[in-house]
Amino acid sequence: MFQEFYGFTRIPFSHTIATADLFPTASQKELSARLTFLVRERGFGLITGDIGSGKSTAVRAFAASLDFNRYLVIYLSNPTTGMTGLYRDLALMLGYEPPFSKPRLVARIRTALEDLSTTKHRAPVVILDEAHLLTQPMLEQLRLLFSDKMDSQSLATLVLVGHPDLRRTLHLSVHEAFNQRLAVRYYLGPLDLQETIGYIKHQVRMAGYTAGPLFTDDAIQRIFEYTKGIPRRINQVCTTALMAGLIDQKQLLDESTLRKAIADLDHE
DSSP states (O other), X not given: OXXXXXXXXXXXXXXXXXXXXXXXXXXXXXXXXXXXXXXXHTOEEEEEOOTTSSHHHHHHHHHHHSOXXXXXXXXXXXGGGHHHHHHHHXXXXXXXXXXXXXXXXXXXXXXXXXHHHHTSOOEEEEEESSGGGOOHHHHHHHXXXXXXXXXXEESSEEEEXXXXXXXXXXXXXXXXXXXXXXXXXXXXXXXXXXXXXXXXXXXXXXXXXXXXXXXXXXXXXXXXXXXXXXXXXXXXXXXHHHHHHHHTTOSSBOHHHHHHHHHHHHTO
C-alpha cells in the first residue's frame, strides 16, 4: 500500500479524519459563527452544499465543539424511515423507549425536550442530515414538533443539512410557515484554488508526511480543475494518484500521474 512507500503514519485524504485535524476554511469558520448564533437563539437553521462539499463534516466539527454539559447533540441521518422512524430515533436518543402510539410518541418527545432544558439544564440540538429527502408533510410535522409558546419559540435547535435543492424547495409557498422560521441559512461552497492547495498540504501533513513536496504545482492545478474544489472529489483523485504513483515508483506526483488517476476515475 502507498502508506509505507510515502512514509505516512496514517492514511491521508480519509473521511474518518478527527474533527480536531480538519482543514479550517473561511467558509467553515463563518458556518461555525452562524451555528453558534443559531444554538444561542434555539432556532431553525438550513445548511446546504453540493454533494461532497463537506457540509456534514463541518457541522460535525461544530457539534464536537459544543460543551457536553450544556448541550445534547442528536444526529439523525436517515429521513427515508418516514416521520414515525424519525420520531422513534429521536425518542431513543433522548433516552426513552418509544411508545407504540404516534400521538403518545410525539408527546413523549416534547416532554423529554422540555425536561432536558428545564430540569437537566442541557439545550437540545437536533441535526437532521440528508434533509433534502424530507417530504412536505414531514417538514410540517417537524415544525409542529419543535414549536413552543404559540410558535414563538422552539423546544430545540433544529439544523437541516442537505443539497442545494432543499433551499429552493423551502421557498415554495407550501413551505412558507417553515421557511419563515429559519433563523440561519448558509450555503457551503467549494474550495478555491488557494484553499485547495492548503487542503492538500494539510492532509499529507496530518498523515505524517515529512519529506519535500508530494504534488507538483501543475498536478495541484489539475486536481483543482478536475474536482472544482469539492473536498470529497479531491480526496478521491489524490488517493488514486497516490496509488498510481506507487505503481510507477514516483516520490513526486506530477501532471502525468494525475492524468492517469483521472482516467481511472472517469472509467469507473
